[in-house]
Amino acid sequence: MSMTIDLNRVGAKGAIAEEAEGKWGMTIDRDLCTGCQACVAACAMENNLSFVGEEDAAYGRTQHWIRIERFWEGEYPEVKVDGGFQPMLCQQCGHAPCEPVCPVFATPHSNAEQLNLQVYNRCIGTRYCANNCPYQVRSFNWRDYHIEPFHGNQQADGSIVFPLHNQFNPDVTVRRRGVMEKCTFCIQRIHKAQDKAKSEGREVEDGEFTTACAQACPANAITFGRIDHPESLVSQLAAQERGLKHLEELNTLPRITYLKES
Amino acid sequence: MTATSKYFSGAKKSHETHHDEEHDPRELLMFDPKPRGEMNQMVMESMLTTSWKFWVVLGILAFLVATCLVYAWGYMIAEGLWVAGVMRPSYWGIFLVNTVFWIGISHAGTFISAILRVFKAEFRRPFTRAAELMTTFGLIQAGFSIFMHLGRVWLTYWMFPVPNARQLWPNFHSPLMWDLLAISTYVLGSTMYLFLPLIPDLAMARDRSTGWRKTWFKILALGFRGTEGEWRHLTTAMNIFAFAIIPVMFSVHTIVSWDFAMAMRPGWSSTVFGPYFVLGALHSGMGAVAVVLFIMRYTMKHMDYFIRKEHFDALGKLMLIVTFAYTYFFFNDYIVQWYGGDRWTDDLLHWLEEGPMAWMFYQLLLFNLAIPALTLWNKKIRQTPWLLALIGLLINVGMYWERYLIVPVMLTINRMPFTWKLYSPRIEIFLTIGTFSLFLLFYLAASRLIPLIPVWEVQEGQMTHSLRKVGKTHVPTISEFE
Numbered sequence: 048m049s050m051t052i053d054l055n056r057v058g059a060k061g062a063i064a065e066e067a068e069g070k071w072g073m074t075i076d077r078d079l080c081t082g083c084q085a086c087v088a089a090c091a092m093e094n095n096l097s098f099v100g101e102e103d104a105a106y107g108r109t110q111h112w113i114r115i116e117r118f119w120e121g122e123y124p125e126v127k128v129d130g131g132f133q134p135m136l137c138q139q140c141g142h143a144p145c146e147p148v149c150p151v152f153a154t155p156h157s158n159a160e161q162l163n164l165q166v167y168n169r170c171i172g173t174r175y176c177a178n179n180c181p182y183q184v185r186s187f188n189w190r191d192y193h194i195e196p197f198h199g200n201q202q203a204d205g206s207i208v209f210p211l212h213n214q215f216n217p218d219v220t221v222r223r224r225g226v227m228e229k230c231t232f233c234i235q236r237i238h239k240a241q242d243k244a245k246s247e248g249r250e251v252e253d254g255e256f257t258t259a260c261a262q263a264c265p266a267n268a269i270t271f272g273r274i275d276h277p278e279s280l281v282s283q284l285a286a287q288e289r290g291l292k293h294l295e296e297l298n299t300l301p302r303i304t305y306l307k308e309s
Numbered sequence: 310m311t312a313t314s315k316y317f318s319g320a321k322k323s324h325e326t327h328h329d330e331e332h333d334p335r336e337l338l339m340f341d342p343k344p345r346g347e348m349n350q351m352v353m354e355s356m357l358t359t360s361w362k363f364w365v366v367l368g369i370l371a372f373l374v375a376t377c378l379v380y381a382w383g384y385m386i387a388e389g390l391w392v393a394g395v396m397r398p399s400y401w402g403i404f405l406v407n408t409v410f411w412i413g414i415s416h417a418g419t420f421i422s423a424i425l426r427v428f429k430a431e432f433r434r435p436f437t438r439a440a441e442l443m444t445t446f447g448l449i450q451a452g453f454s455i456f457m458h459l460g461r462v463w464l465t466y467w468m469f470p471v472p473n474a475r476q477l478w479p480n481f482h483s484p485l486m487w488d489l490l491a492i493s494t495y496v497l498g499s500t501m502y503l504f505l506p507l508i509p510d511l512a513m514a515r516d517r518s519t520g521w522r523k524t525w526f527k528i529l530a531l532g533f534r535g536t537e538g539e540w541r542h543l544t545t546a547m548n549i550f551a552f553a554i555i556p557v558m559f560s561v562h563t564i565v566s567w568d569f570a571m572a573m574r575p576g577w578s579s580t581v582f583g584p585y586f587v588l589g590a591l592h593s594g595m596g597a598v599a600v601v602l603f604i605m606r607y608t609m610k611h612m613d614y615f616i617r618k619e620h621f622d623a624l625g626k627l628m629l630i631v632t633f634a635y636t637y638f639f640f641n642d643y644i645v646q647w648y649g650g651d652r653w654t655d656d657l658l659h660w661l662e663e664g665p666m667a668w669m670f671y672q673l674l675l676f677n678l679a680i681p682a683l684t685l686w687n688k689k690i691r692q693t694p695w696l697l698a699l700i701g702l703l704i705n706v707g708m709y710w711e712r713y714l715i716v717p718v719m720l721t722i723n724r725m726p727f728t729w730k731l732y733s734p735r736i737e738i739f740l741t742i743g744t745f746s747l748f749l750l751f752y753l754a755a756s757r758l759i760p761l762i763p764v765w766e767v768q769e770g771q772m773t774h775s776l777r778k779v780g781k782t783h784v785p786t787i788s789e790f791e
Binding site for chain 1: 382388389390391395396397398400401458460462463467468477478479480482483484485486489568571572573574720721723724725727728730748
């Protein structure tokens with residue numbers, strides 16, 4: 048029954064019980080992560096993320112739905128890695144701070160998938176959701192990056208071709224400027240798998256598909272699956288003693304468990 | 310000296326003992342009446358007299374509005390928000406600073422015209438309108454600033470509860486929706502409240518002007534003739550508005566503070582933000598009124614009759630009280646958060662006191678707390694118009710820094726240290742200049758298009774005030790008008 052809580056309803060916050068544990072979840076093993084950024088690249092390919100150019104990237108406008116945070120101690124060259132790498136992406140909170148603050152319901156909660164949705168064509172760009180996200184994982188389309196000259200190659204005759212447009216994923220929207228975006232847990236893959244399962248008259252099985260980041264991870268640090276099934280790999284990993292939720296004290300009920308030997 | 314000092318001297322004869330108390334009640338506007346016709350004429354002349362300086366200033370401001378507001382905003386809409394300096398983690402930049410600042414400025418108008426009217430503070434009479442104009446004009450700038458920061462400003466109407474085919478409805482859980490409703494209520498209410506006391510003056514101006522001005526005043530005066538019934542309706546309506554606008558005023562800035570206080574961020578989620586913002590708004594608003602009164606007194610004809618030292622003195626006292634109240638809430642906010650010892654709040658406070666924007670923090674302490682609290686005790690300072698205006702200006706600089714610290718600088722520190730990054734404004738600087746210019750341009754236009762002095766209120770006040778002779782001394786008395 049906990050699945051049917053309508054989080055967009057008045058009073059829903061009180062109704063969120065601890066048992067609203069979500070449907071899709073992820074574990075990220077920080078002891079395995081090598082910081083190779085393959086997940087970042089795979090995510091960009093899968094989800095049509097724009098290349099923002101050197102200047103904007105340096106200024107803090109990178110268009111990444113997943114980023115590898117590095118932690119170190121001391122000043123260069125006396126640098127000691129401390130804490131290693133921490134891939135950070137949308138935690139798909141069960142009780143998300145980004146959701147109630149949107150004035151136009153562009154950040155609703157999906158009851159079917161238990162995910163935080165971002166409705167691009169409803170977004171008017173107040174960016175309140177990004178301010179209120181304690182994980183700072185939302186990225187804003189400051190301009191139409193995918194049609195800017197630096198997104199393409201200049202030809203000899205001065206015209207610009209956009210070879211990157213050829214690898215756009217047809218299942219994912221290309222966002223225009225002025226809207227917020229964030230990790231969707233590759234919702235297009237979820238839907239594809241669900242459609243297939245439905246046509247075969249069964250439920251989606253654990254490990255039947257995975258997200259782009261998990262697929263690309265060479266160290267197998269990222270595991271994706273059903274966290275509502277206790278026998279699934281991701282549930283078993285998350286139940287380990289090394290597991291911890293990021294900023295759990297904020298009661299955001301994140302769906303991602305980080306694994307790290309303390 | 311002997312002739313003027315005898316009003317209050319009474320039984321005391323010694324000049325040494327009551328040196329300070331000696332003053333002529335005729336220095337006070339209420340005890341220095343002029344014939345009504347003459348006073349009306351003075352106000353009309355103040356509207357009609359324009360020197361070449363006026364047109365030069367008007368031209369410069371119009372140019373700044375055209376380039377820094379219209380062109381720059383148009384450019385930003387066409388190009389996207391990347392021309393601004395906002396980025397991760399400071400998703401809100403100066404736009405929100407300006408919004409909060411202008412809403413703050415707008416509070417003084419309501420405070421002076423509504424609260425002082427309700428409490429029958431007599432010194433308010435000549436400058437209620439100048440202050441109330443600040444409310445309306447400030448709110449317009451606030452509206453511009455908040456719309457500017459939207460990524461897709463052309464879809465703003467999606468925030469309005471307009472029935473539509475897809476049955477999409479705005480999210481009333483969002484503080485931004487509360488903001489929209491509160492600010493639009495405030496704009497409507499305060500504009501009506503500005504207009505009501507204006508009607509008798511517009512009728513006065515209508516009867517004393519010719520040409521296009523006559524048409525202009527005729528339209529605005531709504532056929533007011535000054536019959537007893539009209540006055541009764543007008544005073545009833547003004548009373549209702551004066552009382553009703555006060556809770557609106559308090560709620561608006563409280564709700565603006567909730568944009569921040571409701572968010573889960575170190576520095577922002579503070580329960581004292583509501584009253585702290587209200588007091589901050591009054592602080593900057595009072596300072597702005599002092600500046601406006603100073604400019605009015607020295608640039609417009611006959612204004613030295615209406616705006617006198619006593620008004621600066623009274624405003625100075627009000628500013629002093631607001632300074633103390635603001636100081637209380639300031640320390641309540643910062644010290645309680647510091648004492649809490651939350652790790653991220655701790656980082657934030659260290660960032661404020663020793664980070665690259667620390668100069669702003671110390672200027673805030675100096676301009677908002679130290680300078681007004683230490684100087685406004687002094688009657689001589691309070692009664693020197695340029696000094697009071699300077700203090701008011703410094704308070705506004707300090708309050709602007711305060712909002713700057715709260716929005717982009719506090720946004721810099723979040724719970725993800727990897728993303729910490731300092732914001733620096735780009736096109737926002739021009740847009741800020743644009744809103745300031747538009748505000749001044751509105752004032753400049755209003756000074757020539759409507760009577761800036763509420764003549765009928767001054768006349769009413771002068772009729773109720775009188776000097777009564779009791780024995781050998783004159784005692785100032787005030788009577789109810791009814």
